[in-house]
Amino acid sequence: MLKFNRKLILSMSTAAALALLTAGCMGASTSITHATTEANGKATIDGGSTYPVVNDKTGPYYVDPQVAADAPKINNGRVPTANEIAAWNTDIMPDGTGLPEGSGTADEGSDIYDAKCVACHGDFGSGGGGYPSLSKGNAYDLQKTLTNNRWKDPEADGPVREFGSYWPKATTLFWYIKDAMPHPFTKSLSDDQVYALVAYILNVNEMKIDGIDVDDDYVLNREKLLKIKMPNRNGFEPNIDGPQALDDVRAFYADAANFGAQKIKKGATPCMKNCQAPTAIVVHIKGAGISNFLPPMSDARNLPAEKKVAVNPASVYKNTCEMCHGNGVGPALGNKAEWAPYLAHGMKKVYANAIHGTDGGMPAKGGSSLSDADFKTVVDYLINGK
Amino acid sequence: MDNKKSNQEIDRRDFFKKAAASVTAIAGTSLISSNARADDPAIMKHVPWGQTWGDPVTKNRYGVPSKYEHNVLRRNTKLLASGNFRASIAVTPLQESMGIITPNGLFFSRSHGGTAHIDPAEYRLMIHGLIEKPIVLTLEELKRYPSVSRIHFIECPANGGQEWRGPQFNSLQFAKGFMASAQWTGTYLKTILADLGVKKEALWMLAEGSDSSEMGRTIPIDKVWDDAMIVWGQNGEALRPEQGYPVRIVLPGWEGNLCVKWLKRLEFAAAPWYAKEETAKYTDLKPTGKAIQHFYANEVNSTVTSPSPEIDWTSLKDGDIVEIQGLAWSGMGTITGVDLSFDGGRNYVKAYLKGLVLPKSWTRWAYMYTYKKGKELLLTSRATDDAGYIQPTIDQEVSVMGVEAVYHRNAVETWEVTKTGKVNHVEIRTMKKVKDA
Numbered sequence: 001m002l003k004f005n006r007k008l009i010l011s012m013s014t015a016a017a018l019a020l021l022t023a024g025c026m027g028a029s030t031s032i033t034h035a036t037t038e039a040n041g042k043a044t045i046d047g048g049s050t051y052p053v054v055n056d057k058t059g060p061y062y063v064d065p066q067v068a069a070d071a072p073k074i075n076n077g078r079v080p081t082a083n084e085i086a087a088w089n090t091d092i093m094p095d096g097t098g099l100p101e102g103s104g105t106a107d108e109g110s111d112i113y114d115a116k117c118v119a120c121h122g123d124f125g126s127g128g129g130g131y132p133s134l135s136k137g138n139a140y141d142l143q144k145t146l147t148n149n150r151w152k153d154p155e156a157d158g159p160v161r162e163f164g165s166y167w168p169k170a171t172t173l174f175w176y177i178k179d180a181m182p183h184p185f186t187k188s189l190s191d192d193q194v195y196a197l198v199a200y201i202l203n204v205n206e207m208k209i210d211g212i213d214v215d216d217d218y219v220l221n222r223e224k225l226l227k228i229k230m231p232n233r234n235g236f237e238p239n240i241d242g243p244q245a246l247d248d249v250r251a252f253y254a255d256a257a258n259f260g261a262q263k264i265k266k267g268a269t270p271c272m273k274n275c276q277a278p279t280a281i282v283v284h285i286k287g288a289g290i291s292n293f294l295p296p297m298s299d300a301r302n303l304p305a306e307k308k309v310a311v312n313p314a315s316v317y318k319n320t321c322e323m324c325h326g327n328g329v330g331p332a333l334g335n336k337a338e339w340a341p342y343l344a345h346g347m348k349k350v351y352a353n354a355i356h357g358t359d360g361g362m363p364a365k366g367g368s369s370l371s372d373a374d375f376k377t378v379v380d381y382l383i384n385g386k
Numbered sequence: 387m388d389n390k391k392s393n394q395e396i397d398r399r400d401f402f403k404k405a406a407a408s409v410t411a412i413a414g415t416s417l418i419s420s421n422a423r424a425d426d427p428a429i430m431k432h433v434p435w436g437q438t439w440g441d442p443v444t445k446n447r448y449g450v451p452s453k454y455e456h457n458v459l460r461r462n463t464k465l466l467a468s469g470n471f472r473a474s475i476a477v478t479p480l481q482e483s484m485g486i487i488t489p490n491g492l493f494f495s496r497s498h499g500g501t502a503h504i505d506p507a508e509y510r511l512m513i514h515g516l517i518e519k520p521i522v523l524t525l526e527e528l529k530r531y532p533s534v535s536r537i538h539f540i541e542c543p544a545n546g547g548q549e550w551r552g553p554q555f556n557s558l559q560f561a562k563g564f565m566a567s568a569q570w571t572g573t574y575l576k577t578i579l580a581d582l583g584v585k586k587e588a589l590w591m592l593a594e595g596s597d598s599s600e601m602g603r604t605i606p607i608d609k610v611w612d613d614a615m616i617v618w619g620q621n622g623e624a625l626r627p628e629q630g631y632p633v634r635i636v637l638p639g640w641e642g643n644l645c646v647k648w649l650k651r652l653e654f655a656a657a658p659w660y661a662k663e664e665t666a667k668y669t670d671l672k673p674t675g676k677a678i679q680h681f682y683a684n685e686v687n688s689t690v691t692s693p694s695p696e697i698d699w700t701s702l703k704d705g706d707i708v709e710i711q712g713l714a715w716s717g718m719g720t721i722t723g724v725d726l727s728f729d730g731g732r733n734y735v736k737a738y739l740k741g742l743v744l745p746k747s748w749t750r751w752a753y754m755y756t757y758k759k760g761k762e763l764l765l766t767s768r769a770t771d772d773a774g775y776i777q778p779t780i781d782q783e784v785s786v787m788g789v790e791a792v793y794h795r796n797a798v799e800t801w802e803v804t805k806t807g808k809v810n811h812v813e814i815r816t817m818k819k820v821k822d823a
Contacts, residue, residue, distance in 0.1 A: 038608070046682040047718060049719030050612055051745055058613075067532045076523060077523040077527050078521070079519065079521065080512055080514065088512055088651050090600075091592060091602065094657070130464075130470075131468055132666075147675040150790070151788075151818060154551060159671055166665075166666065168665055169665065172661065180498070180499065183469055235677055236669065237676050237679070240680055241657065246608065249680060253682075258678075259678055261775055262775065262782055264770065264776050270725065271734070272725070272733065273732075275733070276730065276731050276732045279781075279816040279818075280781060281816070282802065282813075283553065283812060283815055284810065285555075285810070289556050289811075291557075292463055294464070295459060295461065299457060299696055301454045302454070
């Protein structure tokens with residue numbers, strides 16, 4: 001593998017250098033060496049650029065040639081035990097790899113569904129609560145809606161992308177329920193329970209297995225699940241199955257028209273005049289659009305609204321007031337005799353002096369940053385001693 | 387005269403504008419000191435922070451933004467609130483974003499079962515399947531592999547996906563903020579694999595997370611041998627929990643969903659897995675009824691970030707020279723250029739790239755503009771990349787993809803600037819079925 005990898009890197013650089021020679025620089029950014037084909041001349045897997053290592057750089061980044069050009073075989077780990085691999089290797093593939101034995105009926109599934117799923121997914125998988133629906137009716141009929149597009153009328157019937165009408169493989173459903181459901185308590189269902197739930201979801205999607213309706217007492221098991229032919233099994237592109245899959249993917253992304261992309265010829269100037277269709281108009285947001293943002297949108301740089309924090313007058317006294325009031329400077333905590341002459345002026349005056357400070361040496365709010373209302377509670381504490 | 391106004395009026399740009407306008411204007415905005423106007427209290431008075439102690443260095447052992455920046459936040463909407471915000475997304479405030487890096491606390495957050503909090507002592511990465519030597523690594527062992535640091539954006543392919551049938555969000559944060567950018571530190575996956583002997587029948591790799599949704603995706607082997615990274619660092623510190631702490635996979639330029647977080651397992655196989663997030667979701671339904679599966683790269687894209695619906699031009703004065711600024715990015719390569727239109731993409735002028743121009747990275751661009759008060763504008767940006775792609779018009783894109791695709795929408799985006807300088811999100815398009823282009 002290492003040998004293959006090294007070869008790949010070398011020939012990629014050659015391809016890149018060649019591309020640079022023939023095509024010259026492109027646009028403003030330029031000195032970055034890239035290729036849109038791989039070493040064997042095949043297109044890249046995603047239709048994009050790659051940056052093979054050239055002169056110890058990949059694109060603009062320097063790489064350590066000790067690692068990039070002659071990758072050392074580093075192994076920092078250990079071999080997992082068979083049990084460890086089994087514990088984590090819980091995925092389920094379309095050919096049945098990983099799919100456990102077990103069974104359950106749609107009826108049993110209905111009970112589990114009502115106990116564990118209905119709160120989020122709604123009655124009979126109808127959706128609600130922000131969670132996906134699991135069925136909108138007959139899977140075979142609804143598969144035909146997939147060509148619907150709401151070009152003009154948002155109220156028109158759109159495509160129905162439910163498990164029954166859209167998903168290409170039934171194993172996906174078993175795998176997801178087993179690993180990721182119920183949402184707040186995942187990995188808590190037994191294999192039999194999952195079979196029962198899959199049977200129930202097949203039932204509400206009005207699906208058949210081998211021409212037989214999955215009705216209430218249909219017993220779903222491993223063998224039957226693997227026989228399910230999903231109505232939309234041929235509804236996806238590019239092909240990803242079989243030994244030629246990656247070539248099929250490369251071919252798909254080599255043609256921009258397949259995925260709605262636009263290309264311009266190398267060195268060509270893009271359209272600069274009259275680049276919109278004459279029929280194009282300015283379309284505004286209808287009404288307020290979607291605007292229930294959390295928290296509400298704002299770019300204000302004011303101070304945040306003060307959070308109401310319960311003030312503990314005793315601890316404010318300890319930290320702020322005691323150094324004077326506890327040392328004979330100013331009336332002492334809870335000392336009625338000492339407070340009497342001040343109180344004779346009325347509480348309004350006492351509060352005002354406390355808040356604004358006095359020439360006699362009382363600092364405003366004792367130097368604290370409490371609100372007026374909060375500081376009044378500290379004053380009350382100082383007077384009453386509690 | 388309030389503070390703000392007086393600050394604006396002593397602005398140099400303002401002087402030049404008024405100098406050209408009239409003699410009285412010159413007298414009113416002269417650069418020569420005079421006492422003809424009220425003094426600015428922000429200058430004339432001692433400020434509280436100038437006369438008292440500031441915080442000791444012992445405060446905020448891990449620093450936090452100024453309390454005045456409290457509105458710069460990730461935001462969410464009830465529209466995308468599945469699972470009590472645990473199969474949901476909170477998006478990045480691009481209107482406040484600077485440069486090509488997103489602060490870690492503002493990086494958009496998307497999960498399928500909530501943000502997992504992993505004990506690093508119990509972290510394990512297992513690699514197995516069609517390889518000669520399966521391996522299990524602790525976090526410490528993983529971090530001993532030679533490291534690389536790369537700046538890449540990560541974008542949810544549903545960025546802009548609510549707006550195939552028309553604009554919905556009068557907001558840059560929500561129209562384009564399903565993405566963010568960071569310098570990622572980790573090791574190339576191929577560096578780990580060098581010793582493990584990946585078998586030649588292995589065409590696909592499953593990457594699986596350890597969160598409650600066990601999020602998994604199938605990745606083609608090409609990406610594994612190209613630039614796939616196993617990442618533990620984000621902008622110079624450990625990954626944030628929302629980004630998959632302690633370890634995620636980063637596939638530069640590819641769908642955020644493929645960059646599996648809380649990574650626990652990589653398995654090699656000859657056939658793909660058909661995981662839920664590559665069948666039920668993250669597939670692009672076309673009007674033909676066929677849906678694109680395994681749509682990997684986020685295509686070339688761009689947006690104007692200043693002005694934005696959030697931070698508009700209502701405070702600008704006639705003649706102000708202002709920088710129109712934006713971001714361009716491509717998951718398929720390096721940005722080669724950006725053009726800017728003032729009439730909704732009918733006619734373009736060349737805009738200018740700024741700063742670092744890196745592969746599969748956000749790229750800043752700008753254009754200096756003299757603002758004309760009362761003039762309506764339709765600001766549209768359009769980017770190109772070194773793989774040869776250019777952003778399509780909306781009509782071009784929907785002629786192939788229809789309006790039900792949800793994902794991978796990269797047509798040009800338009801901000802309408804009204805007479806008063808308000809900014810609205812609009813789309814320039816033909817509102818009917820578009821015949822094949």
